[in-house]
Amino acid sequence: xxxxLDAQTFNNLFIEQLDxxxxxxxxxxxxxxxxxxKIREIGFGRRILPPQSVTRVDCTRSTxxxxxxxxxxxxxxxxxxxxxxxxxxxxxxxxxxRAAFPFFKIESEKFVKSEAELLxxxxxxTKVIEENSVKDIQKVEDIKFxxxxxxxxALTGKRLLSTATSVDRREMNxxxxxxxxxxxxxxxxxMNTVDYDDYMIQPAHDIGSPLASEITVEGYKYQTILKxxxxxxxxxxxxxxxxxxxxxxxxxxxxxxxxxDVKFWIKKEADLVIWKTWEYIAEGFSNIKSIAKIELDxxxxxxxxxxx
Amino acid sequence: MVTAISDIRIVPxxxxxxxEDLSLSILRGFEKMFRVDKKLATGAVFSKGEWAVxxxxxxxxxxxxxxxxxxxxxxxxxxxxxxxxTGQVTLIMSHPIVVKSSLYDRGEDYAVGDYLTVKDLTHGExxxxxxxxxxxxxxxxxxxxxGYLVYETLGGVE
Numbered sequence: 001x002x003x004x005l006d007a008q009t010f011n012n013l014f015i016e017q018l019d020x021x022x023x024x025x026x027x028x029x030x031x032x033x034x035x036x037x038k039i040r041e042i043g044f045g046r047r048i049l050p051p052q053s054v055t056r057v058d059c060t061r062s063t064x065x066x067x068x069x070x071x072x073x074x075x076x077x078x079x080x081x082x083x084x085x086x087x088x089x090x091x092x093x094x095x096x097x098r099a100a101f102p103f104f105k106i107e108s109e110k111f112v113k114s115e116a117e118l119l120x121x122x123x124x125x126t127k128v129i130e131e132n133s134v135k136d137i138q139k140v141e142d143i144k145f146x147x148x149x150x151x152x153x154a155l156t157g158k159r160l161l162s163t164a165t166s167v168d169r170r171e172m173n174x175x176x177x178x179x180x181x182x183x184x185x186x187x188x189x190x191m192n193t194v195d196y197d198d199y200m201i202q203p204a205h206d207i208g209s210p211l212a213s214e215i216t217v218e219g220y221k222y223q224t225i226l227k228x229x230x231x232x233x234x235x236x237x238x239x240x241x242x243x244x245x246x247x248x249x250x251x252x253x254x255x256x257x258x259x260x261d262v263k264f265w266i267k268k269e270a271d272l273v274i275w276k277t278w279e280y281i282a283e284g285f286s287n288i289k290s291i292a293k294i295e296l297d298x299x300x301x302x303x304x305x306x307x308x
Numbered sequence: 309m310v311t312a313i314s315d316i317r318i319v320p321x322x323x324x325x326x327x328e329d330l331s332l333s334i335l336r337g338f339e340k341m342f343r344v345d346k347k348l349a350t351g352a353v354f355s356k357g358e359w360a361v362x363x364x365x366x367x368x369x370x371x372x373x374x375x376x377x378x379x380x381x382x383x384x385x386x387x388x389x390x391x392x393x394t395g396q397v398t399l400i401m402s403h404p405i406v407v408k409s410s411l412y413d414r415g416e417d418y419a420v421g422d423y424l425t426v427k428d429l430t431h432g433e434x435x436x437x438x439x440x441x442x443x444x445x446x447x448x449x450x451x452x453x454x455g456y457l458v459y460e461t462l463g464g465v466e
Contacts, residue, residue: 097317100317100318101318284319287325
């Protein structure tokens with residue numbers, strides 16, 4: 001509804017609209033629609049473990065407090081055996097395991113701005129929403145994603161320390177094998193932009209002259225590495241250079257639930273415009289064998305004295 | 309307070325949930341065995357695969373350092389909702405059945421044919437260990453596996 005307007009006109013209309021109840025409702029709805037689309041693009045956790053929308057009826061309450069969990073089944077084991085005609089196989093009383101995904105809230109800061117100062121902006125209000133609340137929410141999702149992945153590899157031992165100073169095919173191969181060994185298939189790898197840069201300087205005698213020539217001119221433009229989906233992030237504060245992860249397909253990995261939907265709230269109080277965004281999510285890994293990590297001994301990309 | 313859900317199964321998950329639970333796997337005899345609920349003695353708790361002793365009141369209590377014949381495998385532990393509701397534990401009160409279990413005294417070396425008994429090994433244990441002289445024979449080893457024993461139950465004969 002705002003397309004074709006310059007930023008200042010947009011901001012002006014935005015403020016005027018907030019003077020009516022119907023306008024506030026429409027603005028909140030518009031903000032929510034925009035937020036949902038943008039978060040799906042940004043969060044790397046969502047690219048590896050796509051979110052599933054759930055409602056209250058899908059969840060379980062606690063007897064002790066007012067929070068929700070969603071309980072997810074784990075496939076039980078089974079086997080067959082070779083036996084004589086007159087014999088019979090072992091019995092198995094099925095006893096499945098389950099994992100509980102607790103919901104928690106991620107909320108942006110509550111943004112406050114006077115309507116007059118808002119008019120001084122040369123970019124539309126939706127940009128503010130994008131660059132603040134949306135970014136903060138997707139970042140927290142990814143922080144928890146990596147936190148839970150770290151907990152998984154701490155248990156399984158699928159954490160390989162390498163003396164290599166940059167990533168190459170051999171390092172990636174070692175990473176994927178830790179998952180493939182467990183009758184799973186590594187489907188996706190996650191690295192940051194620094195390691196991605198390193199991956200593009202592999203010598204021709206290693207990756208072949210045609211690919212090396214192509215990368216030199218156009219960069220590595222493929223969506224996969226060794227047949228695995230490639231996810232690259234610039235969030236070095238969450239994923240340090242040299243830390244590369246591998247994951248299976250979501251069906252073997254875990255879940256990312258969103259309760260109801262992302263919520264956007266906005267109101268105008270006198271001359272102040274106030275808004276915030278939040279969501280309720282539950283994310284995690286119920287099959288901890290589906291994750292592996294390699295840590296390379298990469299030098300700091302920034303010379304001594306710099307920070308990343 | 310009732311713990312409704314195991315902490316290690318709440319994300320972040322603290323155990324490998326794909327790992328087979330070998331605390332009690334009944335390989336033979338499930339269909340015909342007697343599954344009997346017994347009232348719990350005060351404070352007694354059991355997990356699946358442990359053994360319970362029937363005390364003089366006919367209630368299930370944990371084994372003492374002196375093994376007795378009336379000792380039975382626990383089919384479902386007291387951590388379940390139904391056990392909370394009934395105050396009872398479900399025992400297997402017939403034999404022989406063939407059991408594969410990771411719950412046994414790891415401090416002993418076992419061989420096929422060894423007789424097993426159940427007693428408190430001074431730390432509150434309630435699982436099979438090698439039988440000493442004159443102690444009740446509660447089970448006999450059929451297979452010594454890597455991290456598990458397969459045994460047949462014997463019903464506590466001397």
